Amino acid sequence: MPTKRSCARPRRCLHMSERETQSGIPLKPFYTAADVASTDGDGSAREPRAEPGEYPFTRGRLASPRTRDSWIQQELSGEGTPRRSNEQFRELIDKGARGLDVIGDAPTMSSMDPDHPLARHAVGNTGVSICRLKDFEDLYAGLPLTELTLSHSLPPGAFAIAALHRIALRRGFDPKALRGSTILLPAYCEDCSYRIHMPYDLRMRLALDSIEFAAAEMPRFHAFLEDTYYISDGGLNGVEEMALGFVEIREIVRTLIGRGLDVDSFAPRIAILVNCRMDLFEEVAKIRATRRIFARMMREEFGAKDPRSWSCAITAHTSGLSLTMAQPANNIARGAVQGLALALAGVQAVEISCFDEAYRTPSHDSHMVSLRTQQIVQLEAGAGRVADPLGGSYFVESLTDEMERRILEMVTEIESLGTLKEVSESGWFRNLFQNAMTRRARAIQDGSEVQIGLNAFEIPEEQDRLLRDHSESKLEPCWDRIDEIRRFKNERDGAAVAEHFARIREAGAATSGNLVEPIADALEADLTQGEISGALRLGVGEVYDPLGRAEPPI
């Protein structure tokens, strides 16, 4: 019999989640020295407890955080046209943001141009619409690109890397000065959230080529950002999130080494973008465990010698799934708790999901509240003044060990199922994501996961007005942008388009050669991301438009 969703007496619900962490780790009433093992999960002797900034970096990447710079404060942004998003960036920088993180609308995230027939009501209303080199130029017009961290939640990263590289050359500065990141998720992106409709080998090749290209051309840029946020916010727990992340990192590292690259040539630029849910201590433990797993893996398994290859940069985005439509002001409190968790864990950059996240892409005002939350955690609460303030806590150390053990156990389990390609193509991950989604829906229904205002302490919807009207304001799609892109396609140099379309197709069909350079050339010849993606698909024997609606330019 289905359990009643709503808790008239919330004490019953709260009781259920008291017994274990969000990942299901049983909790004791309190912890003592006996809970902090002197051996690792695998029974091997642990190295003496290292300080922050020392291998295996459990306690942090750096020995001495500086309060003002302890983490880069940024907010996910992007809406409408690239010009509109450029204004949004300026507003954020004006309010104190030191990095940018741009997200595309649904067509952009799927490598579909705005004039794709299925995109017509989705242009610019869930992120920025980007498909050409000119769009990247408009996006970054007038901004001091070498002084900002430019994060791109725009998969596959090859396009942003190619575009940034060319913009640097056009503006007359060395691409080597560029800092920022592009997200990578070749094994999972077809199975969660936005699909790019490319086969595994092509997705993996785009990822590997991006890393190899950036290692040589943009060495300060994190082309290898494993985005475990993106794959986990459908409902995976912290253990599953990091296990999948490590499985993908390990496969990419192995393959790059197989290509003949020195591990120390790319490993210092591996970063992980993690999710931060509401279980404060588990999230701290997860991040500490992640640093330790990464360090040991890079040094002991992959033979990295450069200490920078052992300490992983971690950036974080707070969970959108943890936010509710009910009582949206509660989301501000959630953001503060999550921001504190990240400050206590010690990360390199933070984005706090905005209070209107459950309704829409962030508004001007909600962006400011999220940035101010970070500033308050940092400068008023002073949470970043000391590295690893929770180090030595019986509970946090014990939880860190247990997270490490469980993450590694799941990595071993997944790797025993076959190659990553086999496991991905078998639908194992899709099944995991689907089960996590239904598991999470049930947890909300039966109250084992509490969301205040949603399944505990509810108020009637007609009384729930605080920040409601603000949150409910909607963005219209940019229909004009569709016309603009159609005109652009009609007016460009047809011969150059045909030539580069053929080149991309050939490059896709070839088994060697880096794809980023031809993609950059094609962008300069006014091909769009949708067209280049289609040409790559044709190159590997797939159809141009998997949705069967768009025609190739030639």
Added chain:
Amino acid sequence: MAAERPIRILLAILGMDQHEAGAFAVARLLRDAGMEVIYLGRFGTPETVVDAALEEGADIIGLSCHSWEYRYYLDELFALLKRRNLDVPVVVGGSILSQDDRNEIQRKGVAAGFGPDADPDEIVRRIRTLAKARGAA
């Protein structure tokens, strides 16, 4: 009296909206309640939805939404249903549907709207009532 047949509900996501969490959860809920769920998946259009509803003999069309695209597709969907003489109730559920949104789509002709706080029992009950009017159980 004819034997009762199970309720057939067609579940779809329109346009570029690609978040499936809600659709999976609702599909599981309705299957557990004994209904036949035909999940059309992502990248639907009013045409593909109406075609499938006809082909599958659906009692109910269910749209899952996590973006605002439904606001523009609904008018097209109702116009097409009318043109094809298909009298199937449309229900819409989604993580982003507020009470005001639900009121708005019900004015457009949607039989029921469910937000993220919808009671699962209520979802099942409403869909059963709508389907019963069409002879399903």
